[in-house]
Amino acid sequence: MGLLTIDEDRCQKDGLCALVCPFRLIALEVGKTFPRAVPGAKERCIRCGHCQAVCPHGALALPDMEQEWPPFEAGRLPDLAQLTQLVRGRRSIRVYRQKSVDRELLGRCIELAHFAPTARNSQQISWLVIDDKEELRRLTEHAFDWMRSLLASDDPLAGHYGVQGLIRAWEKGYDGILRHAPGLVVMHGPQDYRLAQMDSTILLTTFELIAFAQGIGTCWAGFFQMAAGNWLALQEALQLPEGHGLTAAMMVGYPRFSFQRLPPRQQTRLSWR
Numbered sequence: 001m002g003l004l005t006i007d008e009d010r011c012q013k014d015g016l017c018a019l020v021c022p023f024r025l026i027a028l029e030v031g032k033t034f035p036r037a038v039p040g041a042k043e044r045c046i047r048c049g050h051c052q053a054v055c056p057h058g059a060l061a062l063p064d065m066e067q068e069w070p071p072f073e074a075g076r077l078p079d080l081a082q083l084t085q086l087v088r089g090r091r092s093i094r095v096y097r098q099k100s101v102d103r104e105l106l107g108r109c110i111e112l113a114h115f116a117p118t119a120r121n122s123q124q125i126s127w128l129v130i131d132d133k134e135e136l137r138r139l140t141e142h143a144f145d146w147m148r149s150l151l152a153s154d155d156p157l158a159g160h161y162g163v164q165g166l167i168r169a170w171e172k173g174y175d176g177i178l179r180h181a182p183g184l185v186v187m188h189g190p191q192d193y194r195l196a197q198m199d200s201t202i203l204l205t206t207f208e209l210i211a212f213a214q215g216i217g218t219c220w221a222g223f224f225q226m227a228a229g230n231w232l233a234l235q236e237a238l239q240l241p242e243g244h245g246l247t248a249a250m251m252v253g254y255p256r257f258s259f260q261r262l263p264p265r266q267q268t269r270l271s272w273r
Ligand SMILES: Cc1cc2nc3c(=O)[nH]c(=O)nc-3n(C[C@H](O)[C@H](O)[C@H](O)COP(=O)(O)O)c2cc1C
Pocket: 090, 091, 092, 093, 094, 177, 219, 220, 221, 222, 223, 224
């Protein structure tokens, strides 16, 4: 089967499909010939779907991508005030209700975040949600072991991150790494995929905004991620698929408190040329 099919009754030979193709894999003489895939296109195509999505006449189809293609109405987007609510209103949540986030709701947020961009549309990053209290505790204990090792080796990071205080608090029952969050979203991808970190950050950033809009609190788990990158026992306990590494992690849970004000930021460092 070819890469694309053209409905010749519908095609207006306007060439939009060729213009939006990121790798110029579609050729035609505008107004004269029907679009066709160039030699080798099937192998080089990243299945971004732009050619089919842009066609105003519904003339082009990608047989490889038979899933539903819902219509998109460009006029129906959140306005700036709504976006301000979303972007400025999102907070890092560090105090959670002790109730697991509904898996179906969380799953829907993840499914939507999955539409965020990935390099070459390669979609190589996987999601793992851990909402088992005991497992979270075990993982956190490993992360604290990493912190203890920093302290024991006089690593300057220990002072920088206030590791001694965090360990002391943990020993008294306060979790300063995962903040007693009832859930942890772990992103993981192939260790040899160079843009895994970048893709994961984009996916989780998108997820975080969606989750916030759905009443779910989140917080980047930077300490946990550092521990996972440096502590073998934690890597093993995570039991990720062979050849995969943790690329990002985020706490999730229902927030205990709501915020009443939007905190300011430092002035934007923006220059123009
Ligand atoms: C990469 C990254 C790692 C972070 N790691 C942690 C963390 O381990 N623990 C934590 O409590 N907050 C963590 N944060 C949250 C930041 O402290 C927070 O985003 C910042 O203070 C601004 O607050 P806001 O998110 O409520 O706007 C992290 C944020 C980012 C972007």
